[in-house]
Amino acid sequence: MRTILYLFLSFSILLASASCTGGKKEAIAEEETPAVPDTGYTGIKQYKSGIYTVSEVTFKNGVRDGLMKTFYQGGQVRYTFWYENGLRQDSARWYFLEGQLFRTTPYKNDTVDGIQKQYYRTGKLRAEIGFSKGMRIPFIREYTADGRLMGSYPEIVVSINDRYAAEGLYRVNFALSDNGEKVTFYRGDFTDGRFDTTIVKALRTTKGKAAIDLRKGQGQGLSSLSVIAEILTPLGNKYLTSKKIELPYNDLK
Numbered sequence: 265m266r267t268i269l270y271l272f273l274s275f276s277i278l279l280a281s282a283s284c285t286g287g288k289k290e291a292i293a294e295e296e297t298p299a300v301p302d303t304g305y306t307g308i309k310q311y312k313s314g315i316y317t318v319s320e321v322t323f324k325n326g327v328r329d330g331l332m333k334t335f336y337q338g339g340q341v342r343y344t345f346w347y348e349n350g351l352r353q354d355s356a357r358w359y360f361l362e363g364q365l366f367r368t369t370p371y372k373n374d375t376v377d378g379i380q381k382q383y384y385r386t387g388k389l390r391a392e393i394g395f396s397k398g399m400r401i402p403f404i405r406e407y408t409a410d411g412r413l414m415g416s417y418p419e420i421v422v423s424i425n426d427r428y429a430a431e432g433l434y435r436v437n438f439a440l441s442d443n444g445e446k447v448t449f450y451r452g453d454f455t456d457g458r459f460d461t462t463i464v465k466a467l468r469t470t471k472g473k474a475a476i477d478l479r480k481g482q483g484q485g486l487s488s489l490s491v492i493a494e495i496l497t498p499l500g501n502k503y504l505t506s507k508k509i510e511l512p513y514n515d516l517k
Contacts, residue, residue: 322347336361345371360385370395382501384409391501399458402504406497418442420449420493420507432480434516436509438473438491445472446496453490459504464492478516485515 304326311319316337322330328347336342343358352371360366364385370378375398382390388411394403406414418440425435438449452464467474476489488510495503 379403382499391499393501396456396458399460400502400504401457401459402454402506404497404501404503406499406501414497414499417497417503417505418444418495420491420505422507422509426512428480428513428516434478434480434511434513435475436478436489437475438467438493440472440493440495443472444495447472448494449474450492450494451476451490452492453506453508454492459492459494467491478511480513481515481517483515485513485517486511487514 305323306325308320308322310317311321317335317339319332319334321328321332324330327350329349330347332345332347334342334344338361340361340363341359343356345352345356346354351374353373355368355370357365358367358369362385364387365383367380367382369376369380372378376395377397378395380391380393380395382393384390386409388409389407391407392403392405394401408414421439421441423437423439425433425437427433427435440447448469449467450461450464451467454460455463467476476491478486478489488508490506490508492504492506495505497503
C-alpha cells in the first residue's frame with residue numbers, strides 16, 4: 265500500500281513539474297512575439313444625415329487611411345480624398361452632379377501643393393491654377409469651352425499725387441487697366457513666389473481703386489513700394505499680378 269502511494273505521489277510531482285515547465289515556455293514564446301495593438305476601428309464607416317449617406321471613410325486602427333467619399337443626396341459621388349496615416353495625399357477629386365469630373369486638387373501631407381485643374385462638363389480643361397505649400401502662386405491658365413487659351417488679363421495702373429513739397433505727402437493710387445472693379449489690392453510682394461496673406465496687407469479697395477499714403481519722416485525711408493492685385497476672372501478664379509513702384513524721395517514712410 266505504501267509502495268502504491270509512493271508511486272502515485274512521485275508521478276503527481278513529475279506531472280506538475282512538466283506542466284509548470286511547459287507553461288513557462290509558452291509565456292516566453294508569447295513575450296517574444298511582437299504585438300500590434302489595435303488602437304481603433306479598421307474598415308469603412310458610413311455617416312448619414314437622416315436617410316441619406318453623407319460620406320464613407322476608410323480607417324486603419326482608428327486613423328483615416330484610404331479613400332474617403334462624400335455624396336450628393338441622390339447617392340452620386342460628390343468628392344473624394346485619399347488619406348495616408350491621417351493626412352491627405354495625391355489628388356482630391358470633385359464631381360458634377362451628373363458624374364463628370366469638375367476639379368482635381370493635389371495634396372502633399374495634407375497641404376495643397378501643385379497644379380489644381382478644373383474641367384467643363386464636356387471633359388475639356390477649364391483652368392489650371394498653381395499652389396505651393398498651401399498658398400496660391402501667380403501661375404494660372406484658363407480656357408474657353410472650345411479649348412482656346414484665354415489671355416489679356418488686366419494690369420495694375422499707378423498714378424501719383426505728389427504733395428511732398430507742400431504737405432510732406434506722397435500718395436500712390438492703384439487701379440486696373442480695364443477699369444475693372446472685381447479686385448482687391450494688397451501692400452507687399454510675393455514671398456518665395458507665394459501669395460502669403462499673413463504677410464501682405466489688404467488695402468481698402470472701393471470700386472476697383474485703392475491708395476497708399478506715404479509721408480515725409482526722419483531718417484532713411486523706403487526706396488520702393490510693392491503691391492499685389494487679386495483679380496476675379498470671368499470664370500470665377502483669382503488672377504494674381506504685382507507691381508513695384510520706385511520712390512523719388514528717400515525719407516517716405
